[in-house]
Amino acid sequence: MKKGRENGPIHGPFLNSVSNKAEDQVMKYQEKFMVLTQKQHEENMRRAIELSRIASIIEKTGGVFGCVIVDKEGKIIGEGSNHVVSDNDPTAHAEILAIRDACKKLGTPHLDGCILYTSAECCPMCLAASYWAHIDHIFYGATIPDSRQYGDFADDDYLAEIRKDPKDRKIKYTEILRPEAVAIWKEYHDMPGRVKY
Numbered sequence: 001m002k003k004g005r006e007n008g009p010i011h012g013p014f015l016n017s018v019s020n021k022a023e024d025q026v027m028k029y030q031e032k033f034m035v036l037t038q039k040q041h042e043e044n045m046r047r048a049i050e051l052s053r054i055a056s057i058i059e060k061t062g063g064v065f066g067c068v069i070v071d072k073e074g075k076i077i078g079e080g081s082n083h084v085v086s087d088n089d090p091t092a093h094a095e096i097l098a099i100r101d102a103c104k105k106l107g108t109p110h111l112d113g114c115i116l117y118t119s120a121e122c123c124p125m126c127l128a129a130s131y132w133a134h135i136d137h138i139f140y141g142a143t144i145p146d147s148r149q150y151g152d153f154a155d156d157d158y159l160a161e162i163r164k165d166p167k168d169r170k171i172k173y174t175e176i177l178r179p180e181a182v183a184i185w186k187e188y189h190d191m192p193g194r195v196k197y
């Protein structure tokens with residue numbers, strides 16, 4: 001937080017002392033969204049980029065993907081690097097592992113107010129996981145076309161598939177035994193004290 005005063009305001013007592021209307025608006029915005037300084041964003045992204053190098057070049061656990069999640073105070077609460085190859089796990093993306101790490105540390109499935117920094121733009125799975133986790137803001141370094149150009153990753157193909165009508169997708173998608181499945185949904189719906197999230 002000390003750095004915040006030198007490089008621009010973050011939030012807290014320093015901002016409370018300003019009374020100018022425009023600055024009040026900035027304060028309200030910052031109180032709501034916990035805006036860090038550009039320098040802090042860059043520091044967090046550099047850590048994500050470092051993790052992407054560890055994954056791909058140093059430890060060779062997977063692709064060029066690293067991720068960092070910071071909490072409302074700007075503190076790093078989760079980190080992840082791609083482990084698809086080392087773990088034989090197609091879901092071991094940096095963002096997924098960072099979300100798991102952060103949620104475990106905070107003891108909650110939701111990360112409201114948190115910021116996710118990913119060294120490369122999210123794939124559809126990680127973007128959806130960020131919604132499930134209630135991430136507030138995503139910063140990305142390399143773009144999806146970059147990961148296609150330098151690593152032949154197929155994120156754009158999957159995005160295009162998801163946008164298609166289900167009947168036109170490569171993965172066949174067929175409804176079966178809906179009444180039996182919905183019976184459990186009805187039981188769950190009517191159950192007293194069911195766990196909501």
Ligand SMILES: [Zn+2]
Pocket residue numbers: 093094095122123124125126127
């Ligand atoms: Zn992903």
